[in-house]
Amino acid sequence: MDFSGFHHYAALPNLAFFANSGYPFTRLADLADTAVVIPDAPTARDKETLLTLLGHMGKWTGLPALRVTVTPVKAIDSVTDHNLLVIGTGSAAQWLAQWGKSLPLLIERGRTEIALRDQRSSAWPDWWNGLEEDAAAPAGRAILTAGGPIVALIGFESPYAKSRSVVAITAADPGRIGDVLDALEDPGKVSQVRGDLTIIRQQEIESLRIGERYYVGEFPWYARIWVKVSAYPALMAVAGILAGLVFALAAFLALSRIAARRAGG
Structure with a gap:
């Protein structure tokens, strides 16, 4: 079953889509174009996260994930044409780290580094061609210091294939990665998930859009006008x-x- 009509066109990354419907993974109800990337040596917590996320997908689509691909990081080259859902602990965290400054948030060796976004915008944006008025590259990086454990949802375009997506769950303390699962079960917290970066710190949730947008699907000219006017x-x-x-x-x-x-x- 193809759910592509649900979001015929989407500007990504937008973690609100993922938190509320599992998009873009649930575009196909059997998750045929989705690969879940797990550490090479997954822990019990990683396996729990995997099964819980697949359970959410089934809740959103109404069908089991019969054709999803589950792969360790060492075999990621076999699924580069898929949308990737990454459980970013262990070796998977190291895989995320290799993309470094291209990510809105990087947790590596106990250090949390976040991109800073340039808030300046063009006075006359080229919105007819699909360029957002507030689209701006990150202006720099900053080291984030917090008094408690940090867990994050990160969305970005796949480094392997254009218009393919990556949603990664990562944590300063791998044992707290379940905080994301708890947030997805709480309607009040789900409503706060959006942008390309959602940081979960104890009971607090902060969502940001830092990186550049990309587009999935076809966007007819009349729909482009409607989207811009509706703002x-x-x-x-x-x-x-x-x-x-x-x-x-x-x-x-x-x-x-x-x-x-x-x-x-």
């Missing part, structure tokens, strides 16, 4: 008034012609 309520109101006037004028002309025909008859 501005005042512009939507004006567009609604204009549409109403056009409809009223068309109806008036049609009724006038009918009246003229009757009068002439």
Whole structure:
């Protein structure tokens, strides 16, 4: 079963899609184009995380994940054409670390490094071509220090294939990776998951969008206009008034012609 129509077009990364529907992995209900990447020597906690995530996928699609691929990091080259769901502990954390500064968040050897995003935006964005008005490359990196364990959900475009996605779960303390699972079970916390980086620290959740966006699916010109206009309520109101006037004028002309025909008859 193909769920591609659910999100015919999507601007990614957007962890809200993952937290609420499992997208992009649940685009195919049997997870045929999904690979779950686990450490080469998975712990009981890693296995629990794997099964719980697949359970969530089944809840969202209504079907079991019959065609999902589960692969250790050492065999990741065999699934480079898949969407990747990464349980980022052990050797999987080392795999994430090799992408270094291309990630919005990097947890390595007890150090947490986060990208800083340039908040400046273009005054006249090229939104017709699909460029976001606030699309900006990270401005630098910063070392993040926190008094408690940090767990994170990270979304980014696959380094192996264009328009393929990676969602990774990583933690400063691998034993706390279950905090993500707890958050996915809590509707109040799920509503706070969005952007390309969600940091979970004890009972606090902070979501950010740091990296660049990429697009999956086809985006017709009229849909592009609607998405951009919908970001501005005042512009939507004006567009609604204009549409109403056009409809009223068309109806008036049609009724006038009918009246003229009757009068002439």
